[in-house]
Amino acid sequence: xxxxxxxxxxxxxxxxxxxxxxLGCEGLSPPDETQRSWIExxxxxxASYARGEQVMQQGARATRLYTILxxxxxxxxxxxxxxxxxxNFMFPGDLVGLQSAFDAELAHGVEALIDxxxxxxxxxxxxxxxxxxxxxxxxxxxxxxxxxxxxxxxLVALGQRNARERLTYxxxxxxxxxxETGVARNGVLRLTVTQGQVADMLGLSLVHTNRSMQALRxxxxxxxxxxxxxxxxxxxxxxxxxxxxxxxxxxxx
Amino acid sequence: xxxxxxxxxxxxxxxxxxxxxxLGCEGLSPPDETQRSWIExxxxxxASYARGEQVMQQGARATRLYTILxxxxxxxxxxxxxxxxxxNFMFPGDLVGLQSAFDAELAHGVEALIDxxxxxxxxxxxxxxxxxxxxxxxxxxxxxxxxxxxxxxxLVALGQRNARERLTYxxxxxxxxxxETGVARNGVLRLTVTQGQVADMLGLSLVHTNRSMQALRxxxxxxxxxxxxxxxxxxxxxxxxxxxxxxxxxxxx
DNA sequence: ATCGGGCTATGTCAAATGACACGGACGCGC
DNA sequence: GCGCGTCCGTGTCATTTGACATAGCCCGAT
Numbered sequence: 242x243x244x245x246x247x248x249x250x251x252x253x254x255x256x257x258x259x260x261x262x263x264l265g266c267e268g269l270s271p272p273d274e275t276q277r278s279w280i281e282x283x284x285x286x287x288a289s290y291a292r293g294e295q296v297m298q299q300g301a302r303a304t305r306l307y308t309i310l311x312x313x314x315x316x317x318x319x320x321x322x323x324x325x326x327x328x329n330f331m332f333p334g335d336l337v338g339l340q341s342a343f344d345a346e347l348a349h350g351v352e353a354l355i356d357x358x359x360x361x362x363x364x365x366x367x368x369x370x371x372x373x374x375x376x377x378x379x380x381x382x383x384x385x386x387x388x389x390x391x392x393x394x395x396l397v398a399l400g401q402r403n404a405r406e407r408l409t410y411x412x413x414x415x416x417x418x419x420x421e422t423g424v425a426r427n428g429v430l431r432l433t434v435t436q437g438q439v440a441d442m443l444g445l446s447l448v449h450t451n452r453s454m455q456a457l458r459x460x461x462x463x464x465x466x467x468x469x470x471x472x473x474x475x476x477x478x479x480x481x482x483x484x485x486x487x488x489x490x491x492x493x494x
Numbered sequence: 495x496x497x498x499x500x501x502x503x504x505x506x507x508x509x510x511x512x513x514x515x516x517l518g519c520e521g522l523s524p525p526d527e528t529q530r531s532w533i534e535x536x537x538x539x540x541a542s543y544a545r546g547e548q549v550m551q552q553g554a555r556a557t558r559l560y561t562i563l564x565x566x567x568x569x570x571x572x573x574x575x576x577x578x579x580x581x582n583f584m585f586p587g588d589l590v591g592l593q594s595a596f597d598a599e600l601a602h603g604v605e606a607l608i609d610x611x612x613x614x615x616x617x618x619x620x621x622x623x624x625x626x627x628x629x630x631x632x633x634x635x636x637x638x639x640x641x642x643x644x645x646x647x648x649l650v651a652l653g654q655r656n657a658r659e660r661l662t663y664x665x666x667x668x669x670x671x672x673x674e675t676g677v678a679r680n681g682v683l684r685l686t687v688t689q690g691q692v693a694d695m696l697g698l699s700l701v702h703t704n705r706s707m708q709a710l711r712x713x714x715x716x717x718x719x720x721x722x723x724x725x726x727x728x729x730x731x732x733x734x735x736x737x738x739x740x741x742x743x744x745x746x747x
Numbered sequence: 748a749t750c751g752g753g754c755t756a757t758g759t760c761a762a763a764t765g766a767c768a769c770g771g772a773c774g775c776g777c
Numbered sequence: 778g779c780g781c782g783t784c785c786g787t788g789t790c791a792t793t794t795g796a797c798a799t800a801g802c803c804c805g806a807t
Contacts, residue, residue, distance in 0.1 A: 318650050320736050326650040343639050344742065349646065368632070375628040379621070382631065385638040386596050392645040393602065397571050397579040399652040400697030403793075435754065444653030446795050451756065467754075483573050489597065656763075688784065699765045704786065720784075749807085756801080765792070772785080777778100 255287055262311060262333075263493055268421025269334045270490045272380070279374050280494055285361045290314075290353040292433075296337065299350035303341030304364050308494050309333045312357025313424065313432060317441070318349045327442035329391055330354065330415060333422040334493035336384045342367045355432065362494075380492040387491050399444050402482065404453040407443045409472075410482040412463040416472050417487065430470045439465075508540055515564060515586070516746055521674025522587045523743045525633070532627050533747055538614045543606040545686075549590070552603035556594030557617050561747050562586045565610025566677065566685060570694070571602045580695035582644055583607065583668060586675040587746035589637045595620045608686065615747075633745040640744050647737075652697050655735065657706040660696045662725075663735040665716040669725050670740065683723045692718075 256262070258281045264271050272280060287310065290296050297303055299319055314331040328349055331337055341347055342364055371378040391414075398410045419425025419432070440450040457463040462478055464471040472478045479485075509515070511534045517524050525533060540563065543549050550556055552572055567584040581602055584590055594600055595617055624631040644667075651663045672678025672685070693703040710716040715731050717724040725731045732738075 318646065320650070320654060322736065324654045324736075326653040328646050328649055339635075340639055340643065343636055344643075348643060348738075371632045371635070372628045375625045375631055378628055378631050378635065379624045382592075382624070382635045382638055383596055385635055385642060386592055389638060389642045389645060390593065390597075390601060392642060392649060393571065393581050396581055396645060396649055396652065397573070399649065400579040400695070401573060401577045437754080442653070447755095448757090448796080449794055452794095455756085483575065483577075485601075690784080700785095701766080701787090702764055705764095708786085751804100751806085753804090754802080757799085759798090760796085762795070763792105764794080766790085767788105769788085770786085773783085775781085775783105777780090 255284075256310065257281070258284070263422075266334065266421065266423050268418075268488070268490055269493050272377075272492065272494070276374075276377055276380075279370075279377060283362050283366060283370055285363050288359045288361050290357050290359070292353055292355050294353050296351040296353060296357075296359070297341070297347055297349075299347055301347050302345055303338050303347050305338065306342060306362040306364055306367060307337040307359040308362070309335050309337065310358045310360055312359075313354045314351050314357060315354050315438070316349050316351050325441045326444070327438060329388070329395065330418070330442075332418045332424065334491065335388075336381065336494060338364075339381070339385055339388075354434065354438075360494075377494065380494060383492055384494070387488075390488075395442075398482075404443070404445055404449055405457055406482045407445070408439070408450070408453050408457055408465070409463050409478050410484060411439065411443060412465055412470050412472050413475060413478050413482060413484060415470055416475070421488070428472045428475055431468060432470060433468055434465075434470070435467070508537075509563065510534070511537070516675075519587065519674065519676050521671075521741070521743055522746050525630075525745065525747070529627075529630060529633075532623075532630060536615055536619060536623055538616050541612045541614050543610050543612070545606055545608050547606050549604040549606060549610075549612070550594070550600055550602075552600055554600055555598055556591050556600050558591065559595060559615040559617055559620060560590040560612040561615070562588050562590065563611045563613055565612075566607045567604050567610060568607050568691070569602050569604050578694045579697070580691060582641070582648065583671070583695075585671045585677065587744065588641075589634065589747060591617075592634070592638055592641075607691075613747075630747065633747060636745055637747070640741075643741075648695075651735075657696070657698055657702055658710055659735045660698070661692070661703070661706050661710055661718070662716050662731050663737060664692065664696060665718060665723050665725050666728060666731050666735060666737060668723055669728070674741070681725045681728055684721060685723060686721055687718075687723070688720075 258277045263269055296314060309331055311333055314337060316328045316331060318326050318328060337351055398407050402410060416425050416428060416430045419430040424430060436450050437447055440447045454465050461473065462481060511530045516522050549567060562584055564586060567590060569581045569584060571579050571581055590604055651660050655663060669678050669681060669683045672683040677683060689703050690700055693700045707718050714726065715734060
């Protein structure tokens with residue numbers, strides 16, 4: 242699966258923040274110039290991960306914080322008997338591994354869903370940064386709060402919705418996040434998510450996930466294939482899954 | 495249900511932070527003296543809520559941040575058709591309403607599970623505080639990260655565990671949090687949680703919750719009654735629900 | 748070319764969970 | 778004391794979801 246190459250190594254390339262590909266994103270509000278220079282000074286380099294590679298290992302002691310420059314990751318938690326719960330999908334601009342700044346051991350793993358490029362920040366300097374740059378620290382808190390909000394939505398989905406509602410919920414969520422971050426266009430997100438991954442995220446069996454997807458496809462609500470997620474009518478999909486608001490802009494580091 | 499009295503009004507009483515009842519708590523690491531004085535200056539007063547009263551209303555624009563001085567709250571999300579998902583239970587030392595510092599509209603409601611006393615902080619000054627007191631801001635981020643970690647655990651429970659596992663998971667979680675914050679003693683938490691609330695938290699029907707609770711009681715794993723939650727053997731309960739680590743100390747504001 | 752692995756599909760049956768209907772206990776206000 | 782609301786308990790049956798087994802497809806490795 243890991244196609245080799247510069248797997249997780251810090252590469253020589255280093256996109257200067259003023260050329261950050263996230264600058265043009267719909268759903269992201271970029272830092273001002275002062276912040277940007279601090280971020281640039283904090284940044285240790287970049288790392289690339291190929292589809293399927295592990296970015297962080299559950300149970301390990303992480304030494305880095307990341308920000309997603311490009312690509313999509315997923316964050317998951319393994320149980321001893323092999324069950325796996327996917328906690329969230331991470332899109333460009335998201336902060337990865339904040340927990341490692343506080344806890345010794347990572348309670349979750351992170352893997353690349355598609356090839357990804359990450360900005361690397363040294364964990365040891367995080368505290369120092371928080372003390373000396375309160376504005377950045379504030380944005381980190383914001384990001385943490387947004388992540389928390391996502392998890393709450395997922396929780397509502399798992400707790401209150403049936404299989405088909407969960408599936409359309411997740412499809413809308415992913416497409417929405419994709420559109421904010423420039424990965425998706427008008428209701429279609431080109432992204433390879435296997436049915437097994439969906440099952441592990443929504444707490445459904447693989448078989449039931451498959452059948453429910455087909456039902457949604459026949460109903461014309463969500464067309465989720467091996468290579469893309471399409472929601473032809475976002476509004477009616479949202480209504481079907483009882484979803485509310487669209488999200489607000491978020492900052493990034 | 496709301497028994498009147500000083501319902502949510504800011505009362506005259508004002509516990510000075512150096513007498514904060516949380517100082518002695520097992521699971522909380524208190525702020526140092528410098529921080530404490532800043533907190534005290536930021537604090538606008540105290541508010542009391544009776545069991546069952548609403549502390550924050552979903553969809554409203556909140557103007558305050560709270561910290562729990564005493565009591566237990568729950569945070570929930572309502573769907574249009576009346577379904578309700580309880581997101582988390584909040585214990586002394588927890589920060590309530592951080593989301594309101596960022597978003598205009600509250601995506602969840604908060605209600606008092608038992609009589610509670612809260613410290614009140616003005617939302618408008620939060621940004622200012624974060625800028626001028628990075629150390630406090632850092633602790634807020636920490637708290638947000640811990641809340642996020644809780645939600646992740648809940649997500650795993652809802653996604654991967656069956657009814658009885660979920661129930662013992664929740665019992666252990668609550669008892670654990672209760673012991674950290676001085677509300678519970680050796681495996682027993684005196685707290686009135688209805689089966690309906692449990693059902694709304696775990697994504698189970700009321701009837702099934704009832705039956706599963708009885709099964710756990712017969713098995714001697716968890717004895718959950720109207721007035722208390724008892725887990726005779728935390729270790730075996732953890733093993734049954736496939737739970738891992740005990741949590742680390744958290745700061746508070 | 749062939750094998751094997753990962754993925755999607757489908758059929759059949761089993762188990763977990765939910766829906767509905769009801770009774771009984773308890774506390775509270777009048 | 779009585780009526781009422783809220784909560785816990787239980788019986789029966791329906792629905793959703795899961796388990797297992799199998800087949801086909803695609804693709805990369807040998």
